[in-house]
Amino acid sequence: MPENSDAVYDLAVIGGGVVGCAVLRRFALAGANCVLLERGADILGGASKGNSAILHTGFDAPPGSVELACMRAGYAEYLAIRERLNLPLVETSALVVAWTESERARLPEIVARAHANGIADVREIGPDELRRREPNLGPGALGAVLVPGEHVIDPWSAPLAYAHQALANGGTIRRNAPVEGGAFDGERWTLQTPGGPVRARVVVNAARARGSSSSSTSRRRRSSGRSFCRSRPSGPRAFSWRAPPLATCWSAPPQRIRRTARPRPWKRGPCAR
Numbered sequence: 001m002p003e004n005s006d007a008v009y010d011l012a013v014i015g016g017g018v019v020g021c022a023v024l025r026r027f028a029l030a031g032a033n034c035v036l037l038e039r040g041a042d043i044l045g046g047a048s049k050g051n052s053a054i055l056h057t058g059f060d061a062p063p064g065s066v067e068l069a070c071m072r073a074g075y076a077e078y079l080a081i082r083e084r085l086n087l088p089l090v091e092t093s094a095l096v097v098a099w100t101e102s103e104r105a106r107l108p109e110i111v112a113r114a115h116a117n118g119i120a121d122v123r124e125i126g127p128d129e130l131r132r133r134e135p136n137l138g139p140g141a142l143g144a145v146l147v148p149g150e151h152v153i154d155p156w157s158a159p160l161a162y163a164h165q166a167l168a169n170g171g172t173i174r175r176n177a178p179v180e181g182g183a184f185d186g187e188r189w190t191l192q193t194p195g196g197p198v199r200a201r202v203v204v205n206a207a208r209a210r211g212s213s214s215s216s217t218s219r220r221r222r223s224s225g226r227s228f229c230r231s232r233p234s235g236p237r238a239f240s241w242r243a244p245p246l247a248t249c250w251s252a253p254p255q256r257i258r259r260t261a262r263p264r265p266w267k268r269g270p271c272a273r
């Protein structure tokens with residue numbers, strides 16, 4: 001869509017990954033006039049297009065961290081909206097498997113952290129129960145932490161649904177629109193893109209995803225059973241990645257966003273809020 005140089009959006013989101021699409025959805029549903037700027041030829045070309053698809057409880061996140069708060073909120077929101085958005089959920093549960101004595105010794109610590117994080121159903125299981133749950137595990141598993149609430153979703157369809165719902169509620173997505181710079185004049189931002197400037201009162205930077213340093217060295221084991229098992233040689237805490245970057249909000253606080261009456265064509269349909 002050609003940019004009207006006089007147009008001032010309530011909100012500009014930089015980056016069309018899952019974070020950017022989720023932010024765009026929320027603000028579009030709230031009636032904000034918002035735009036998402038994606039540098040690629042299409043959205044969801046970054047980490048969001050091909051991650052491990054685990055819906056995390058946050059059981060092993062640092063207690064009291066923003067990471068934990070985001071995981072808990074995201075987990076609850078996904079479960080709350082997924083049926084209306086027709087999004088998949090495979091209730092797998094997860095197992096953090098110990099393969100050495102030192103890993104087994106750390107399992108109680110993992111359980112304690114999960115409980116401190118409010119995930120009370122996490123518990124340690126012994127080798128017999130582990131084998132019953134996952135008969136296809138390789139030999140040598142000594143025990144595990146069972147995380148009943150961790151499930152598998154589809155990392156692609158969820159943000160795509162968020163983007164569709166945002167568009168249906170008046171949001172705009174501009175592709176091939178890398179943000180190359182920006183300036184704030186005290187009232188609004190002017191973002192530089194090859195297609196011309198984009199002006200907005202608030203900018204949310206959701207472009208700074210970092211890949212996992214640990215994922216490349218992780219050894220992930222996936223069995224043919226229902227649980228998703230995670231393990232790596234250095235410890236039972238296993239497969240992890242850096243905390244997802246927070247969407248950084250520049251300048252004006254959200255309450256400055258003008259709420260507009262906007263038709264909600266899908267209000268009663270599958271994409272209702």
Ligand SMILES: Cc1cc2nc3c(=O)[nH]c(=O)nc-3n(C[C@H](O)[C@H](O)[C@H](O)COP(=O)(O)OP(=O)(O)OC[C@H]3O[C@@H](n4cnc5c(N)ncnc54)[C@H](O)[C@@H]3O)c2cc1C
Nearest residue numbers: 015017018019039046047048051052053054179207209244
């Ligand atoms: C191997 C791996 C496995 C993972 N498994 C899981 C998992 O099972 N469960 C889970 O919850 N998380 C998992 N994660 C983490 C998860 O994938 C990320 O936290 C999430 O995808 C980050 O989303 P994002 O929107 O912040 O970033 P991205 O998806 O990377 O999106 C950022 C977007 O910003 C765009 N962009 C960048 N610069 C600009 C610019 N200047 N202007 C405009 N656009 C720009 C990029 O093109 C990109 O589209 C995994 C990550 C990895 C690497």
